[in-house]
Amino acid sequence: MGGDTSPNLLLHAIVTFAESDVCAANFVLLGTAPLQKELGNLKSKFRKIRENISFVLSGDPIRMDENPLFAIRKKKNSSLCIGMRLLKEGKIDAFVSCGNTGALMSSAKLYLSMKKGILRPALLALLPTKKTPLAVLDIGANISIKPEYLVQCATLGADFQKSRGIKKPNVGLLNIGTEALKGTSLMQKAYQEIEKRSGKEFHFIGNIEAKEVFEGKIDVLVTDGFTGNVFLKTAEGIANLVLDRLKETLAEKEFEEQMGDLQKHLHYAKYPGAHLIGVNGTVIKCHGYSTPEAFLSAIKGAIKTAHSNKTK
Amino acid sequence: MGGDTSPNLLLHAIVTFAESDVCAANFVLLGTAPLQKELGNLKSKFRKIRENISFVLSGDPIRMDENPLFAIRKKKNSSLCIGMRLLKEGKIDAFVSCGNTGALMSSAKLYLSMKKGILRPALLALLPTKKTPLAVLDIGANISIKPEYLVQCATLGADFQKSRGIKKPNVGLLNIGTEALKGTSLMQKAYQEIEKRSGKEFHFIGNIEAKEVFEGKIDVLVTDGFTGNVFLKTAEGIANLVLDRLKETLAEKEFEEQMGDLQKHLHYAKYPGAHLIGVNGTVIKCHGYSTPEAFLSAIKGAIKTAHSNKTK
Numbered sequence: 001m002g003g004d005t006s007p008n009l010l011l012h013a014i015v016t017f018a019e020s021d022v023c024a025a026n027f028v029l030l031g032t033a034p035l036q037k038e039l040g041n042l043k044s045k046f047r048k049i050r051e052n053i054s055f056v057l058s059g060d061p062i063r064m065d066e067n068p069l070f071a072i073r074k075k076k077n078s079s080l081c082i083g084m085r086l087l088k089e090g091k092i093d094a095f096v097s098c099g100n101t102g103a104l105m106s107s108a109k110l111y112l113s114m115k116k117g118i119l120r121p122a123l124l125a126l127l128p129t130k131k132t133p134l135a136v137l138d139i140g141a142n143i144s145i146k147p148e149y150l151v152q153c154a155t156l157g158a159d160f161q162k163s164r165g166i167k168k169p170n171v172g173l174l175n176i177g178t179e180a181l182k183g184t185s186l187m188q189k190a191y192q193e194i195e196k197r198s199g200k201e202f203h204f205i206g207n208i209e210a211k212e213v214f215e216g217k218i219d220v221l222v223t224d225g226f227t228g229n230v231f232l233k234t235a236e237g238i239a240n241l242v243l244d245r246l247k248e249t250l251a252e253k254e255f256e257e258q259m260g261d262l263q264k265h266l267h268y269a270k271y272p273g274a275h276l277i278g279v280n281g282t283v284i285k286c287h288g289y290s291t292p293e294a295f296l297s298a299i300k301g302a303i304k305t306a307h308s309n310k311t312k
Numbered sequence: 313m314g315g316d317t318s319p320n321l322l323l324h325a326i327v328t329f330a331e332s333d334v335c336a337a338n339f340v341l342l343g344t345a346p347l348q349k350e351l352g353n354l355k356s357k358f359r360k361i362r363e364n365i366s367f368v369l370s371g372d373p374i375r376m377d378e379n380p381l382f383a384i385r386k387k388k389n390s391s392l393c394i395g396m397r398l399l400k401e402g403k404i405d406a407f408v409s410c411g412n413t414g415a416l417m418s419s420a421k422l423y424l425s426m427k428k429g430i431l432r433p434a435l436l437a438l439l440p441t442k443k444t445p446l447a448v449l450d451i452g453a454n455i456s457i458k459p460e461y462l463v464q465c466a467t468l469g470a471d472f473q474k475s476r477g478i479k480k481p482n483v484g485l486l487n488i489g490t491e492a493l494k495g496t497s498l499m500q501k502a503y504q505e506i507e508k509r510s511g512k513e514f515h516f517i518g519n520i521e522a523k524e525v526f527e528g529k530i531d532v533l534v535t536d537g538f539t540g541n542v543f544l545k546t547a548e549g550i551a552n553l554v555l556d557r558l559k560e561t562l563a564e565k566e567f568e569e570q571m572g573d574l575q576k577h578l579h580y581a582k583y584p585g586a587h588l589i590g591v592n593g594t595v596i597k598c599h600g601y602s603t604p605e606a607f608l609s610a611i612k613g614a615i616k617t618a619h620s621n622k623t624k
Contacts, residue, residue, distance in 0.1 A: 040624060065491055066493075128553075129553070143495065143496055144496070174542065176455070176537075176542065176545075179376075179377055183455065183539060184455055184456070209545050210541075210542050210543075210544075210545035210546040210548075210550045211545040211546070213549055214549040214550060214553040225488075226488060227538070228537055228540070229488040230486065230522050230542060231522075233488075234522040234525075234546040234550070236522075236523045237522050237526045238526060238546070238547045238550040238551055239554060240526065241440075241441070241442060241526040242555070243554070244442070256618035
């Protein structure tokens with residue numbers, strides 16, 4: 001609920017996936033009465049989902065234009081708030097949402113415990129480079145820029161990449177030049193603070209420009225929520241521009257072969273969602289305008305993360 | 313002088329172009345003694361450049377890591393400061409530089425007169441979209457964000473597009489969502505101020521997200537120098553990632569046919585440079601890391617602008 005895409009469309013996508021043989025998860029869907037009715041209809045037709053999909057009736061959903069802090073206090077029975085409580089209580093292993101980003105972050109802060117020493121959650125996206133995937137954070141959880149948030153992004157991003165098998169991640173600070181004195185005074189302060197922490201947990205390579213980021217020399221890109229969000233959406237926009245142009249001329253098979261993996265990560269319709277990190281619990285945020293395909297992609301990512309947490 | 317690319321390489325590129333039949337310009341090159349010597353050698357070999365290339369000996373160049381304000385006061389005989397004075401005196405019609413961006417902006421402010429009502433120059437780049445080219449500004453002249461700079465960017469960008477034949481340009485403010493209250497308080501203030509001016513000179517469509525920018529619905533994208541610089545370099549980086557991948561698989565001719573124009577605008581090696589606007593005079597800024605090819609591309613752009621100014 002609460003995204004820009006019809007919940008019914010998302011429901012049908014989940015049902016198709018949950019009926020398939022590759023699905024190794026149980027679903028708890030959160031929604032209002034019409035969605036519950038639709039699920040009931042589908043359950044009468046499909047066998048497997050009678051077992052692996054359950055439903056929790058939620059109240060008025062949080063809209064995109066609502067003030068996040070007011071909304072999570074007023075709408076404690078929204079799907080977003082109930083989901084966060086189920087996660088806290090261990091009744092679900094991962095929570096996927098395409099609702100209001102601010103409300104998701106605030107409710108995570110309210111209901112879940114924070115990781116040790118972390119002040120605020122951050123949103124992390126994995127992007128393709130010429131080498132291994134890059135963790136970019138924050139991509140929109142914290143709009144106000146404070147040097148200490150950027151330092152925490154360095155730590156959280158490095159931890160994330162270590163959990164993916166990179167022993168000592170290379171961390172870069174997104175800036176408009178490589179020299180230590182580039183950018184605003186806030187960026188200069190963040191540079192100094194991150195540099196102090198470089199060595200043990202991660203290696204700080206200093207400032208990095210956006211055009212170098214995709215060369216694959218770093219594992220973690222640290223940026224504030226405003227710049228990170230612009231960065232991510234620019235990457236999507238340009239990729240969309242180039243890939244759409246290509247689609248006009250290349251045959252479908254040829255296009256898939258050459259560009260399939262890039263498209264999967266850069267084309268917004270197939271984007272696999274972002275990780276809300278810094279909290280104890282797996283929370284995946286999809287774009288509000290997620291297509292059913294992107295939503296499923298995020299769900300598959302959440303299942304993978306939940307499985308990997310369980311085997312640790 | 314003062315860029316990251318060898319001045320000798322840039323000199324050879326200019327000489328090749330100046331010798332060609334398509335060249336309809338005279339050049340005044342600014343540089344130190346070794347460059348003057350090299351030009352002398354080339355003049356003994358080539359005929360046309362004896363007529364259309366002259367040389368002005370300049371002093372110690374301004375380096376990339378120098379403080380712009382100190383540098384332009386201390387190094388009045390640098391190629392950058394001499395060039396700006398020649399432009400002011402009408403001895404050249406356009407000035408092209410790949411030196412220190414801050415110094416270029418500060419010297420333009422010092423030597424040239426500002427356009428009426430404009431407080432600071434801005435850097436404008438033209439980028440391809442799915443429809444007509446988009447003017448993006450500021451892409452790095454002003455790092456400190458003030459709402460009034462963003463308002464001036466709207467006016468300057470609209471004027472630029474009007475000079476290119478667009479009667480009433482559509483202006484958008486780069487933000488992380490489309491609602492008026494999205495982004496930082498500074499962005500919200502800028503939104504209100506630009507909206508007040510919408511109607512006569514341009515049409516303000518409101519906030520726009522980076523992924524929508526390339527759809528071609530707007531003619532001018534307003535942003536601060538930090539975000540604009542990240543935006544531009546992200547576009548370059550992603551385009552580079554996708555285009556390099558394509559080059560591996562497509563035949564050269566096929567690649568040129570399908571991607572030639574996109575590559576010309578997005579691939580940093582072929583990037584045609586940015587316009588320093590808000591001042592009286594044509595100033596084109598190339599990246600410090602410009603290849604001879606990119607530098608020539610900027611020179612051709614400067615010639616075109618100068619010709620169009622003369623015929624007005």
